[in-house]
Amino acid sequence: MTIHIGTYDDIQSLDRAMLGIETVLLIAGTDEENRVNQHQNVVNAAKKASIRRIAYTSRALRDPATLVNQLMKGHFQTEDYIKASELPYTLFENILYMDAIPQFVGGDAVFERGIHIPAGQGRVALALRSEMGEAIANALATTAEGNLTYHLTNRESYSFYDVAAVLTNLSGKPVTYTPAEPATFETQLIGRGLPDVVARRITGFITDIANGQEDIVSLDLENLLGRKPTNLKQGLTLLYTR
Numbered sequence: 001m002t003i004h005i006g007t008y009d010d011i012q013s014l015d016r017a018m019l020g021i022e023t024v025l026l027i028a029g030t031d032e033e034n035r036v037n038q039h040q041n042v043v044n045a046a047k048k049a050s051i052r053r054i055a056y057t058s059r060a061l062r063d064p065a066t067l068v069n070q071l072m073k074g075h076f077q078t079e080d081y082i083k084a085s086e087l088p089y090t091l092f093e094n095i096l097y098m099d100a101i102p103q104f105v106g107g108d109a110v111f112e113r114g115i116h117i118p119a120g121q122g123r124v125a126l127a128l129r130s131e132m133g134e135a136i137a138n139a140l141a142t143t144a145e146g147n148l149t150y151h152l153t154n155r156e157s158y159s160f161y162d163v164a165a166v167l168t169n170l171s172g173k174p175v176t177y178t179p180a181e182p183a184t185f186e187t188q189l190i191g192r193g194l195p196d197v198v199a200r201r202i203t204g205f206i207t208d209i210a211n212g213q214e215d216i217v218s219l220d221l222e223n224l225l226g227r228k229p230t231n232l233k234q235g236l237t238l239l240y241t242r
């Protein structure tokens, strides 16, 4: 294995990193405020190096135009930039990681306090991050033609009532889900010391779930894995018994 180091902010390093590369998988940067520019640097370098295919880890969201959490829009700006580059592309639109659920519901405190978030009746086709990684590797190891978009989601979607039911089953203690009002939730986050901007972003993220943005079901993940993805019960059992 040869490792070429490139950082998204350093164009020369990206040019060097692209030498001799056929397929580029751009993993969305974690600097959410600046990542669209960073992604554009990677796409430009890939185009300059005449690579054969560029792939990108985007997000599965139903209607980017009506998202409350504006930071998610960067994924779709990146998708548009990739499409405009005219490089052959593979887009992986990934659903919310099931791995994020403990963080969403407040760690082990959930077994005492229950779930209080503004996700309403919203459903999410949660899938494990490791399985999305495996599916992406399988897709990119196969010779592809043309432009492809995969929706990496579970084969069914789950509400936070379902999450509560699985946690009840796992712990033997009743865990309830009580949908919160977005404004009350945001005020509580600020009261716990989170900066206003972060509280607004988290509330927006969960409100998008309530609005059905993550209720997308596809068999792409199952097909790329060659087996059924880990379901909610199996996944939460894994995540809570680590």
Ligand SMILES: NC(=O)c1ccc[n+]([C@@H]2O[C@H](COP(=O)([O-])OP(=O)(O)OC[C@H]3O[C@@H](n4cnc5c(N)ncnc54)[C@H](OP(=O)(O)O)[C@@H]3O)[C@@H](O)[C@H]2O)c1
Pocket (backbone or CB within 6 Å): 006, 007, 008, 009, 027, 028, 029, 030, 031, 038, 057, 059, 094, 095, 096, 097, 100
């Ligand atoms: N679907 C979901 O639920 C979900 C949840 C969380 C995140 N995400 C998305 O997935 C992305 C990755 O999240 P993650 O948790 O997998 O993060 P991660 O483990 O930190 O991976 C990010 C990867 O991108 C690389 N990277 C980041 N900034 C870079 C830069 N400026 N230059 C070069 N490489 C850079 C990192 O390289 P190094 O290893 O060298 O640092 C690392 O390999 C996020 O940006 C987010 O969009 C999706």
